[in-house]
Amino acid sequence: MLRRHELTDGEWELLGPHIPRAVTGRPRVDDRQVINGLVYKVRTGIRWRDLPERYGPWKTVYTRFRRYALEGVFTHALQPVQARADAAGDVDWLVQIDSAVVRAHQHAAATGRKGGHHRRDEPSIPRRPDHQDPPFKQILPRARTTPG
Numbered sequence: 302m303l304r305r306h307e308l309t310d311g312e313w314e315l316l317g318p319h320i321p322r323a324v325t326g327r328p329r330v331d332d333r334q335v336i337n338g339l340v341y342k343v344r345t346g347i348r349w350r351d352l353p354e355r356y357g358p359w360k361t362v363y364t365r366f367r368r369y370a371l372e373g374v375f376t377h378a379l380q381p382v383q384a385r386a387d388a389a390g391d392v393d394w395l396v397q398i399d400s401a402v403v404r405a406h407q408h409a410a411a412t413g414r415k416g417g418h419h420r421r422d423e424p425s426i427p428r429r430p431d432h433q434d435p436p437f438k439q440i441l442p443r444a445r446t447t448p449g
Contacts, residue, residue: 306341308333315385319378321369330357338362 303309308316313333320332338356342349352359369375386392 304337306344307337308340315382316378319374319381321372321374330361335362335365339366342366 313336316336317333320336322332323329334355334357338352338359339362341347341356342352342362349359349363352362356362383392
């Protein structure tokens with residue numbers, strides 16, 4: 302039975318070949334079971350110790366997560382999957398940020414003095430004049446229009 306936070310067979314077929322296999326040592330907990338535990342933990346935000354037992358020992362899932370993160374397994378697995386989706390036209394690279402949601406730290410606000418506050422030992426970074434800023438056409442790719 303496929304549960305809510307688990308990978309489908311199609312998703313596992315894309316991801317499975319990019320997961321490193323152990324050639325020596327003790328028999329491992331099934332890779333798909335551990336990856337499903339990782340997905341469950343990330344999607345629900347629970348503590349490691351509260352991971353359901355169906356994903357194996359929480360410490361095994363945590364150790365595998367830490368090892369994969371340090372070795373860059375997630376990045377290397379994402380690149381071919383992302384390239385395949387992009388080639389199929391399933392990825393829209395336009396990203397929009399609503400400034401009403403982006404929060405800044407309270408000390409990021411202007412100090413009221415012209416030019417802001419700079420420490421004496423740090424040189425200020427000059428800003429380009431407005432007429433030298435690139436237009437948005439060069440920064441953001443065009444949005445794809447889908448027939449609808």
